[in-house]
Amino acid sequence: MDISIVIPLFCEEESLSELSESIVKVMNENKYSYEIIFVDDGSTDKSWDVIESLSAKNSNIKGIKFRRNYGKSAALNCGFQDSQGNIVITMDADLQDSPDEIPELCKMINEQGFHLVSGWKKKRHDPISKTVPTKLFNWATRRMTKIKLHDFNCGLKAYKKDVVKCIEVYGEMHRYIPVIAKWAGFKRIGEKVVKHSERKYGKTKFGIERFVNGFLDLISISFVGKFGKRPMHFFGLWGTLLFIVGFIIAAYLAYAKIALDTYKMTDRPLFYLGLLCMIIGSQLFLTGFIAEMVSRNSSERNTYLIEKKLGIIDNIKIQ
Numbered sequence: 568m569d570i571s572i573v574i575p576l577f578c579e580e581e582s583l584s585e586l587s588e589s590i591v592k593v594m595n596e597n598k599y600s601y602e603i604i605f606v607d608d609g610s611t612d613k614s615w616d617v618i619e620s621l622s623a624k625n626s627n628i629k630g631i632k633f634r635r636n637y638g639k640s641a642a643l644n645c646g647f648q649d650s651q652g653n654i655v656i657t658m659d660a661d662l663q664d665s666p667d668e669i670p671e672l673c674k675m676i677n678e679q680g681f682h683l684v685s686g687w688k689k690k691r692h693d694p695i696s697k698t699v700p701t702k703l704f705n706w707a708t709r710r711m712t713k714i715k716l717h718d719f720n721c722g723l724k725a726y727k728k729d730v731v732k733c734i735e736v737y738g739e740m741h742r743y744i745p746v747i748a749k750w751a752g753f754k755r756i757g758e759k760v761v762k763h764s765e766r767k768y769g770k771t772k773f774g775i776e777r778f779v780n781g782f783l784d785l786i787s788i789s790f791v792g793k794f795g796k797r798p799m800h801f802f803g804l805w806g807t808l809l810f811i812v813g814f815i816i817a818a819y820l821a822y823a824k825i826a827l828d829t830y831k832m833t834d835r836p837l838f839y840l841g842l843l844c845m846i847i848g849s850q851l852f853l854t855g856f857i858a859e860m861v862s863r864n865s866s867e868r869n870t871y872l873i874e875k876k877l878g879i880i881d882n883i884k885i886q
């Protein structure tokens with residue numbers, strides 16, 4: 568199968584038939600073999616009924632329904648696992664992304680060898696309360712992850728099959744799929760300017776809290792990526808440094824007290840600073856130890872993705 572189109576949706580009943588019609592049109596025009604996987608993220612409206620009737624008419628249209636609303640990341644992850652196409656396209660269900668971009672995206676993957684191509688909503692049709700913070704968000708993500716994308720959270724993206732089968736999208740990490748892909752070793756990440764339309768029906772499912780959550784996720788994803796498997800290298804370093812600073816301060820104060828005997832140690836503000844540094848330093852160090860124990864006990868402490876093997880005979884067991 569050429570293409571799987573994964574569409575996470577939450578209460579988008581009005582858009583679905585229009586969306587599937589326009590996708591099917593593009594697929595037929597280009598003679599792709601395809602499947603459309605609607606992942607209904609616990610909609611409370613008639614979305615699932617619409618999906619059922621669409622699927623009855625066209626066997627390429629498939630559906631997965633969650634028991635409750637788990638979030639866009641979970642929906643994407645589930646769709647990724649069940650997809651069969653050599654290229655996997657994700658798009659939003661709200662008609663803001665255009666299926667006309669799909670052939671070009673596929674070309675970039677097939678011919679230019681990209682692992683992942685992300686859409687870039689260069690000309691956005693969203694309220695200003697969303698576009699300005701998004702610029703900031705993209706800038707921060709670019710700086711922290713060193714991935715040169717203008718629009719990390721575009722719903723329209725294309726992936727090579729290997730990518731979606733190797734990565735796991737959890738929590739609210741759908742905003743950072745290119746980052747997750749990069750860590751999994753898929754470094755050829757491209758970008759394509761895509762058309763973007765206004766939301767036609769319903770309203771956005773993410774409120775202002777998206778920016779707070781997105782920012783916190785950025786911090787945790789960069790931390791986990793760098794130190795997730797070796798937390799002591801972070802906490803141990805800063806803990807030790809802070810402790811040494813505190814110790815030097817305390818030693819100096821003790822020396823000043825004994826040798827010069829000019830003042831009471833506790834009269835000096837520096838005393839409290841030294842104390843604070845030593846306490847926080849040892850706390851950081853201990854946090855490092857605990858984090859190290861946690862990661863040591865994780866079943867994923869030693870998982871790596873193998874691309875190829877040469878001349879290796881698998882499964883030799885030592886008797």
Ligand code: UDP
Nearest residue numbers: 575576577608638639659660661771772773
């Ligand atoms: N979505 C989802 N689960 C959720 C929230 C959103 O599957 O809990 C879907 C939603 O139906 C849409 C896509 O994610 O297809 C993007 O959502 P939305 O258009 O509200 O986001 P925005 O365009 O405002 O960033």
Ligand code: MG
Nearest residue numbers: 659661663766
């Ligand atoms: Mg939208």
